[in-house]
Amino acid sequence: MTAFDDTAAAELARKDRAHALHPWGEVCPSADNGFMVEGDGAYIRDLEGHRLLDGVGGLWCVNIGYGRRxxxxxxxxxxxxxxxxxxxxxxxxxxxxxxxxxxxxxxxxxxxxxxxxxxxxxxxxxxxxxxxxxxxxxxxxxxxxxxxxxxxxxxxxxxxxxxxxxxxxxxxxxxxxxxxxxxxxxxxxxxxxxxxxxxxxxxxxxxxxxxxxxxxxxxxxxxxxxxxxxxxxxxxxxxxxxxxxxxxxxxxxxxxxxxxxxxxxxxxxxxxxxxxxxxxxxxxxxxxxxxxxxxxxxxxxxxxxxxxxxxxxxxxxxxxxxxxxxxxxxxxxxxxxxxxxxxxEDLCGHVRRLAPYFMEHLGSLRDLPLVGDVRGMGFLAGVEFVADKTTARSLAPEVGIGKRIGAACRRRGVMVRPLGAAIGISPPLTIGREQIDILVSALRSSILEAADELTREGVRLAS
Structure with a gap:
């Protein structure tokens, strides 16, 4: 990996903030974006050197994984x-x-x-x-x-x-x-x-x-x-x-x-x-x-x-x-x-064989109070979050639940995609059971962390 000292990283951030208009990004950004600099298999690495499991597959697309010579x-x-x-x-x-x-x-x-x-x-x-x-x-x-x-x-x-x-x-x-x-x-x-x-x-x-x-x-x-x-x-x-x-x-x-x-x-x-x-x-x-x-x-x-x-x-x-x-x-x-x-590499067959395990393990998140629905098929899944599972009462948009959980997952070494009150998951098709376990474990811990945060902030959640 190319080394970036603090000075070089700060200059990159300055250029990006001053000159780049990102898709769906702020016109005049108030915060720095992260830089992804390398990828290998189902993993990416950011500018700070953190290795992240890419549960987004880039943007639903890096199907064969990164680093294919x-x-x-x-x-x-x-x-x-x-x-x-x-x-x-x-x-x-x-x-x-x-x-x-x-x-x-x-x-x-x-x-x-x-x-x-x-x-x-x-x-x-x-x-x-x-x-x-x-x-x-x-x-x-x-x-x-x-x-x-x-x-x-x-x-x-x-x-x-x-x-x-x-x-x-x-x-x-x-x-x-x-x-x-x-x-x-x-x-x-x-x-x-x-x-x-x-x-x-x-x-x-x-x-x-x-x-x-x-x-x-x-x-x-x-x-x-x-x-x-x-x-x-x-x-x-x-x-x-x-x-x-x-x-x-x-x-x-x-x-x-x-x-x-x-x-x-x-x-x-x-x-x-x-x-x-x-x-x-x-x-x-x-x-x-x-x-x-x-x-x-x-x-x-x-x-x-x-x-x-x-x-x-x-x-x-x-x-x-x-x-x-x-x-x-x-x-x-x-x-x-x-x-x-x-x-x-029969990656389509790999998806068909492993998709039941993928969806079953994601489905285990349904026992969490914030999780209203887990849905999907193949290696394409979504988790929707609610304030009340019994009534499917939605969380207020300003809570930013998808972004909260996405940020918490990233701190745990996993990338997912915030989709309003949900998150999307679409990993490279090359992932195995161990990586699915890592992804689901990070999601579980991140959802629990978000629930604790909301409770401390006085957001009304069903018990």
Whole structure:
């Protein structure tokens, strides 16, 4: 590890505070950010030399773990061979073509046309734009409305922020409102008292159908949905929800976008989760994050052949959408190597085998007074905190319970992600039982510490 004395560390902090505007960060920061400087396997090391178990996987994405020399060598080799060439002028790179073919092999049904982007936001943005393109091309220009859900996150472009449903993120930002419609939350933990899970599923499916009929099917272009709502609190909709919402979409000619930016590439134990886990063959799948395990930025929109042929109307048709770095050859070489590692080491199988242990041990936290719900699947989990387990009474936002517990975990050598009144957990797929035990132990101690703090501060908690 590169050594940083106190003077050098202070100068780094000064530069960061003075010049860097961080995502979701203060415009004029009042406190220093931490610096992460090294990673190896499932661990990262900060500027002070602390070794931390990365229970966040970077940002739901470092699926193969840190420090993979094979990835570095593949990236370096492509940089020396051809670091970049534009895909705009009737050219293609070999890595982009090979990756497109590989993704088409892995996706369900006839999803076989791959549009490469720069990340998840641009993949989802492109998917929505393609639906508008499709309906403009086929004489149904009135089909413009997009239906999404509360607690959803689909990106940070103007369009994808508009279809995201984490409303606290958008309080001081403008969004599109006339063509975007948010359905009520699909969080089973927050269902009405006395309502069974099957009844809740019926109601959530009915929410979609009611909204389509309210707007008029002739005006609705698509429905976008994460299989598991990740940064909205790791919310797993009730069983059968995805298949049934797809049936509703088919009934009214509404196209279905499955946002697998988080759930793809092993996070739920399969390269793609839509069909393998949720019995769903959508019209479009979007992906990013685990596509390269975060080593370099890349995203993809994967379209069904049926959709593409419908949009072409039997003639030449250009989808005039793209990015300077669409299909970047270095990123595509990284993705191909990443997929090869996932398959060679059977990391998807590892997740399927170890996920029951992971979820069972996290579930042991339910005996703590602050823990209202533990949920998730694969190596994707969330813990929601409440003031009263019996009534599911929420803690006031100003308590900052997620941040408190996240900070306490970090002091114990584990990184988790605060998500308002919850924390998210998405470790590298390479972790083993011992590391799961470390993570859960740190969480337990941190939750107990937070409960003691709140009691001392006079916050009313149920005993």
């Amino acid at each position: 094979e990835m570095a060598e593949a990236i370096a080799a492509q940089v020396m061979r051809l670091p970049f060439y534009s895909a705009f002028i009737d050219t293609a790179s070999i890595p982009a073509t090979e990756l497109s073919a590989r993704l088409a092999e892995a996706t369900p049904g006839d999803l076989s046309r791959v549009f490469l982007t720069t990340g998840g936001s641009t993949a989802n943005d492109s998917a929505i734009r393609f639906l508008h393109f499709l309906f403009n091309r086929t004489g149904r220009a009135g089909k413009k409305h997009i239906i999404t859900r509360a607690d959803a996150y689909h990106g940070s472009t103007y369009l994808t922020a508009s279809v995201s449903g984490k409303f606290s993120d958008l309080s001081d930002l403008d969004v599109l409102s006339d063509q975007v419609h948010h359905l009520p939350s699909v969080n089973p933990y927050r269902r009405p008292a006395g309502m069974s899970l099957p009844e809740f599923c019926d109601e959530k499916v009915a929410d979609l159908e009611r909204k389509i009929l309210e707007l008029g099917p002739e005006t609705v272009a698509g429905f976008i949905a994460e299989p598991v709502l990740a940064s909205g609190g790791v919310i797993v909709p009730p069983e059968g929800y995805h298949r049934r919402t797809l049936e509703v979409c088919r009934k009214y000619d509404v196209k279905y976008i499955s946002d697998e930016v988080v759930t793809g590439f092993g996070r739920l134990g399969h390269l793609f989760a839509s069909e393998s886990v949720f019995d769903l063959v959508p019209d479009i799948i979007t992906c990013a994050k685990g596509l390269t395990s975060g080593y370099v930025p890349l995203g993809a929109m994967i379209l069904s052949e049926t959709l593409c042929r419908e949009a072409s109307c039997g003639e030449s048709a250009a989808f005039s959408n793209g990015f300077t770095y669409s299909g970047h050859p270095v990123a595509c070489a990284a993705a191909l190597t990443n997929i090869a590692i996932l398959e060679r």
